[in-house]
Amino acid sequence: MKKAKPYFEQRRERRSFLRAGVAVAATGTLAGCDSLSHNETAVNVLRSAEALTESVHRVLGRRAMAQEFSPSQIAPVFRANGTTSPIGQSYAAMVADGFKDWTLTVDGLVDKPLELTMAELQAMPTRTQITRHDCVEGWSCIGQWKGVRLSHLLNMATLKPEAKFVVFRCLDQMDEKNEDTMYYESVDLDDAFHEQTILAWELNGKPLPVANGAPLRARIERQLGYKQPKYLHHIEVVSDFSDIAGGKGGFWEDHGYNWYGGI
Incomplete structure (x- = not known):
């Protein structure tokens, strides 16, 4: 029997195929004879579109807002994707005790490193937003998120000039x-300080489910789903990410994705 590939390899191949397929559909001129996952022309077309989106977002800066929706548009069940329960005994133990001992660390290029419990986070000013999650695999889902603005924590920590x-x-x-395959992601300070970039502990009026990233996940609403990291425990402020993991700024970026996933 053929040995099954690791989960992340299966997902990488599927996502590469879909990304290339989107590019082919967009141009209407590229042949899909071999494996679309290796169609460099198709991928380059998609990268060009992503670069254009980044340029537009950067011109608009922090003023550009992702669309928000009405309560009547919230999906009855918010679809979970990617990992739906992290492997390992340490996370299972956290779930078992209701994340009682979980904390969020904020450090790196800051003057005042933070170590925050969930109770401390929930005592801070909150933002609630109803937004659409757009996945690179081609589906979307609308949900209501509640959490603290990332900017609030960064201001508390006080960034160093080189951040x-x-x-x-x-x-x-x-x-x-x-x-060494722990999921990670990164954004620049424009997205980090954006009004709609929050660290969410609540989905559709209830505590964040494990499948959707409990106890805390980032919502970076102007970007695609792979830029919305789940199961957060540590936020590090850096001047460069080339020496972190594969050096591309995120798990999927280290496996071929663009670093900027703007929509």
């Missing part, structure tokens, strides 16, 4: 045989 990026570190190990 340029925020790196999100997660409890989500993508390959059970390799501890």
